[in-house]
Amino acid sequence: MYKILTLNNIAVAGLARFPRESYEVASEMQHPDAVLVRSFDMHRWDCPDTVKAIGRAGAGVNNIPVASFTQRGIPVFNTPGANANAVKELVLSGLFIAARNLLSAAAFTQQLTGTDQHINEQVEQLKKQFVGFELAGRTLGVIGLGAIGVKVANAAEALGMNVIGYDPHITVSNAWKLSANVKNVSSVEEVLRKSEFVSLHVPLVDGTRQLLNADRLEHAKTGLVLLNFSRQAIVDETAVCAALNKGKLSHYICDFPSNQLQQQKGVITFPHLGASTREAEENCAVMVADQIRQFLEQGLISYSVNFPDMDMPINESCACRLFVANANVPHMIERISSTVARDNVNIVDMLNRSRGDVACTLLDLATPLSEATLAVLKNTEGVLSARVLTPNY
Numbered sequence: 173m174y175k176i177l178t179l180n181n182i183a184v185a186g187l188a189r190f191p192r193e194s195y196e197v198a199s200e201m202q203h204p205d206a207v208l209v210r211s212f213d214m215h216r217w218d219c220p221d222t223v224k225a226i227g228r229a230g231a232g233v234n235n236i237p238v239a240s241f242t243q244r245g246i247p248v249f250n251t252p253g254a255n256a257n258a259v260k261e262l263v264l265s266g267l268f269i270a271a272r273n274l275l276s277a278a279a280f281t282q283q284l285t286g287t288d289q290h291i292n293e294q295v296e297q298l299k300k301q302f303v304g305f306e307l308a309g310r311t312l313g314v315i316g317l318g319a320i321g322v323k324v325a326n327a328a329e330a331l332g333m334n335v336i337g338y339d340p341h342i343t344v345s346n347a348w349k350l351s352a353n354v355k356n357v358s359s360v361e362e363v364l365r366k367s368e369f370v371s372l373h374v375p376l377v378d379g380t381r382q383l384l385n386a387d388r389l390e391h392a393k394t395g396l397v398l399l400n401f402s403r404q405a406i407v408d409e410t411a412v413c414a415a416l417n418k419g420k421l422s423h424y425i426c427d428f429p430s431n432q433l434q435q436q437k438g439v440i441t442f443p444h445l446g447a448s449t450r451e452a453e454e455n456c457a458v459m460v461a462d463q464i465r466q467f468l469e470q471g472l473i474s475y476s477v478n479f480p481d482m483d484m485p486i487n488e489s490c491a492c493r494l495f496v497a498n499a500n501v502p503h504m505i506e507r508i509s510s511t512v513a514r515d516n517v518n519i520v521d522m523l524n525r526s527r528g529d530v531a532c533t534l535l536d537l538a539t540p541l542s543e544a545t546l547a548v549l550k551n552t553e554g555v556l557s558a559r560v561l562t563p564n565y
């Protein structure tokens with residue numbers, strides 16, 4: 173029986189991927205084999221030794237201490253793209269809200285009282301204060317052209333906007349998906365100089381923390397609308413408030429309310445709603461559940477943020493499969509195979525892949541491995557984690 177601990181609400185469609193006869197899933201349990209999480213802050217969480225995998229039902233992994241899990245030989249999975257459409261749609265809402273003053277206009281009509289005739293008169297007399305502008309023909313700059321940025325760029329282009337994009341690390345697959353009309357520019361400053369709207373779609377890592385700071389905001393076109401559906405710390409909020417007060421920015425629309433933003437004119441915040449659609453929650457939950465099952469049951473890895481992809485069909489003459497996560501240093505395969513040789517077992521298939529400082533080895537063995545040999549392997553220099561899986565043909 174595998175045990176799955178959930179640290180956030182995970183969509184039922186995903187939890188249903190774990191067969192009841194072989195999985196127990198709960199939000200409180202002892203000795204979990206894997207953990208499913210959304211935005212729960214795992215930096216402050218004591219992870220039990222039994223945990224073999226972490227599944228983030230979503231994109232951002234800044235709430236997960238990935239480096240320390242890597243050192244413990246634990247893969248962290250996420251679900252790139254599974255919530256991208258939901259975020260794209262919220263970003264588009266932000267563009268419309270800013271261009272047509274929709275929130276203040278709706279607040280105005282809500283406070284109207286009196287007869288219908290009186291309300292109508294007020295509407296026709298005062299609507300001029302909410303006159304907006306059209307998106308078509310305006311320039312949107314997209315910073316970060318990953319799963320979300322590409323969708324935002326393409327959708328804005330379809331609305332008739334001019335779109336420019338900046339992403340020094342764009343993947344080949346995302347470059348293929350990007351509309352040919354999206355122009356590539358070479359710096360954040362250039363995006364700010366040329367755009368009426370800028371939308372941020374980068375992950376929060378050391379290199380993107382306060383990517384938009386006071387110096388960079390100086391380059392913005394006067395009246396820029398800045399949208400941040402990535403993470404709060406991608407911008408320097410003090411600099412954003414100063415830019416709003418100077419009129420450099422006309423709006424800051426983001427998914428991350430804070431004390432400082434609460435009273436600031438020009439700010440519109442949402443309660444981290446980017447991925448909160450039924451579709452996105454289900455997509456993420458199903459994708460991550462399948463990744464966790466594949467790893468627990470077969471040692472296979474796809475969409476991990478810290479481990480290499482691992483894909484090897486279980487050999488039909490295999491009695492057990494050994495999964496080893498090890499440091500990516502010389503002599504590891506030699507150490508693993510000589511330890512396994514203590515049991516005089518034959519290796520019928522093998523896969524070894526590496527990524528950065530970590531490597532993974534899968535060995536399909538013709539006969540079972542003893543507990544004693546597994547214990548020796550776990551204590552072998554350079555081995556981060558090891559476990560034996562019994563194939564379920």
Ligand SMILES: NC(=O)c1ccc[n+]([C@@H]2O[C@H](COP(=O)([O-])OP(=O)(O)OC[C@H]3O[C@@H](n4cnc5c(N)ncnc54)[C@H](O)[C@@H]3O)[C@@H](O)[C@H]2O)c1
Pocket residue numbers: 230231232233252253255256259315316317318319320321338339340341342343346373374375376379380401402403427444445446447448
């Ligand atoms: N508001 C929400 O609910 C919500 C939902 C999903 C994702 N997000 C956030 O959005 C982020 C992006 O999600 P995604 O699915 O598009 O991820 P992704 O990994 O597909 O794309 C991120 C892109 O950013 C690029 N990038 C990295 N550093 C950059 C830099 N300095 N300048 C320009 N580009 C840079 C990468 O090359 C990559 O193409 C997530 O990490 C998460 O923080 C928020």
Ligand SMILES: O=C(O)[C@H](O)COP(=O)(O)O
Pocket residue numbers: 210211212229230231232233255444446447448
């Ligand atoms: O990175 C993400 O996928 C989003 O921020 C979604 O977070 P959530 O799963 O807590 O809604």
